[in-house]
Amino acid sequence: MTTATLDRPAAGAGARAATGSVVTGIGVTAPNGLGTEAWWAATLRGTGGIRPLTRFDASRYPVRLAGEVPGFVDTDHLPSRLLPQTDRVTRLSLAAAKEALDDCGTGPDALPDYGAGVVTASSAGGFEFGQRELQALWSKGGQHVSAYQSFAWFYAVNTGQISIRHQLRGSSGVVVTEQAGGLDAIAHARRQIRKGATLMVTGGVDSALCPWGWAAHLAAGELSETTDPARAYLPFDAAANGHVVGEGGALFVLENATAAHDRGADVYGAFTGYAATFDGPGTPRLGDAARLALTDAGLNPGDIDVVFADAAADRAADRAEAAALAALFGPRGVPVTAPKSMTGRLLAGGASLDVAAALLSLRDQVIPPTTGTTTPAADCPVDLVTTPRDTTVRHALVLARGRGGFNSAAVLSAL
Structure with missing residues (x-):
């Protein structure tokens, strides 16, 4: 990461940034790259991640393309004890959060108690986990439903699992505003920093690429039925006929600018x-x-x-x-x-x-x-x-x- 300093003279927005909230860490899980630098290099090359679905058999559906995060091996990112209690979306979130925290160069031991929290956005929660357990309920009975269903499907589960894994015991929360949620979560984290928090993990990651989720996507009537990945999603084009659904997102470390400066942090921007x-x-x-x-x-x-x-x-x-x-x-x-x-x-x-x-x-x-x-x-x-x-x-x-x-x-x- 290229270093930017926080003490250069500035006015207007720059002056606000010097006393406001700055981003010191980024973690990415995206359909065209796992990890921030891999995704960014692919993006600058124009390399797409839209391809035929592989997470389930979509051959009988009218839409069969999606953006799936490639090369994500669960056991590379999570301890085995977490696998039975987490959905795909939570695993992606935990990977992104770890990358962001590693990138920012600090950890919970360097922070005051209750000085760091988590605010994430979610639209679907643990949809795939929920589908699996509901299938077990309907086909086998309640005794076959995992106890982890009580929270693994929930919109706030990513916030909870990140805070537990990284001992972030400060003010935390979740927002649900669909596509707008990624911005709303960061804004809520900024409010917590203004109230006195030192550091917040924030952003949004989503994944609902399962039959239950796919039925919900299709019901909205907004998906492109084009089968060519290069022509399926054409924003601002006269031939635009709907979008493609993907999974993944980005999480950030948002810090109080003064605290980031005092510890000599590298900064991406404000x-x-x-x-x-x-x-x-x-x-x-x-x-x-x-x-x-x-x-x-x-x-x-x-x-x-x-x-x-x-x-x-x-x-x-x-x-x-x-x-x-x-x-x-x-x-x-x-x-x-x-x-x-x-x-x-x-x-x-x-x-x-x-x-x-x-x-x-x-x-x-x-x-x-x-x-x-x-x-x-x-x-x-x-x-x-x-x-x-x-x-x-x-x-x-x-x-x-x-x-x-x-x-x-x-x-x-x-x-």
Whole structure:
């Protein structure tokens, strides 16, 4: 990780960052790379992770593509005692949390008691675990249901298992706002730091690639039925016809900036702005969330160097997002990218993975590409980045929309 210092003179958003919350660790489990640097290298190459499902036989379903995390061997990441009590999503979360904590260079022994906590986002909980135990209940009887079903399916289980494994006994929680959850969790962690916490593990990881989860995904009617992985998920494209589901996400170590400086921590960037809105009847409010996040960061639209789009790959939703961006920045007024085109939409993990991409863009001064889409539709006037773009990146805006009307926006800033 490249070192950034916290003591350079700054004003505006930089001054806020110096006294606010900074990211000192990143952990990634993604369909196109396991581990932060492997995923980032694949993303810059434009290497996708969307492929035919292997976690179950999907041959009889109308949709058979997904973004699965490759090469994840459970026993490489978890002790054997945890295997019977954890779902796939919790195992991915524990791996990401360990990488983030190892990356940040500190541990619970160096922190005050109750000074570190966990806030994660989840959309599905331990869906695969829940399916298996419900099958046992219906086919064999209650005596065959695991006692671990009492918590392994639950939305908060990732937070609990991370806090137990790493002795993080501070204020903790979970948020459930679907795709927006990854940003909402980080914002909640920032609130805990403002209240006095020293360090928070935060972000989102999701996985529901099992028949029960697949039935829920299909019921929403938003999945692409295209069988070509390279053409199945086309955000802002005239041929967009739905998205692809994936699993994984990213977790972070968010620290009080002063505490991070005092221990000489390396820093990826600062979480300088955030806002959330809720759509009214026929009134999308993603643009309002973006404007409010900029205000929270003390920035103007011209200060933003890149937008990581929600990128629904639904024609109406893409038009609405493009219109919101045009209203704020002007038509094609800011580079826009959607690296999730390589992974699929990861539920609560998607926005978190975009935050990781934004932070590494700040570090490496490059905007990662959107794949699949080569030319945006005429009614989506965005400057879509389709090959890696070397450029100055000081402030990045990340957008996310959750099913049901949730909108969230976050600003990440270099120091």
